[in-house]
Amino acid sequence: MHYLTFVGRVARLTGTAEDRAATLTRATLETLAERLTGGEVLDLAAQLPKPLWGLLSPHPRTEAAERFGAAEFVARVARRADCDENTARTAVGAVFATLREAISSGEFQDVVVQLPRDYRDMVEPALAPAATRRR
Template sequence: MHYLAFVDRVARRTGTSEERAVELTRATLETLAERLTGGEVLDLAAQLPKSLQGMLRPHPRTEAADRFGAAEFVARVAQRAAGDENTAREAVRAVFTTLREAITGGEFQDVVVQLPRDFRDMVEPALAPASRRR
């Protein structure tokens, strides 16, 4: 999937402008990079367009992921995107759904297994059949 298509899908899913969708995508991917192991971040980035790869930077000193739950994830996205937590939660869902469409199913599963169960309400919409996601 091309960068502009990715951003357009996030914009449509969040009901925001493309500029705001870029901010929300960046905030979500930067936070996701903190939550995943370094190797998984690199694997995920390899399947994304160059413009999105730069948003996924593993921590340079460690392979380990930061351990935090869904509430902290949403709070970090909200802070990075200068928005409220409800908007951030919807943005995370939109980005996860778009990620699922942009990368292989196996790679998406590799990402999901690194997230605790409290991420379920944000990840499950991305796991729904394509007909329900649109």
């Protein structure tokens, strides 16, 4: 999937302009990179458009993921994107749905398995049959 397609999909799902969707995408992917192990971050980045690679940089000194729940994930996205938490939650769901379309199903499962159960409300819509990939 191309970068503009990725951001355009997030824009449609969030009902925002593409420049705002790019900010929400950046905030979500940067936060996701903190929550995943370094190796998984690299695997995910390899399947995304090049403009998104830099957002998914593992911390150079650690392979370990930070441990924080879904509420903290949303709060971090909200701070990064300078928005309220409802907007951030919608954006996170949109980015996960777009990731589901943009990357292989195996890679998507590798990402999801690293997230605790309290992320389910944000991730499950991306797993629904209606969110099938269009590669």
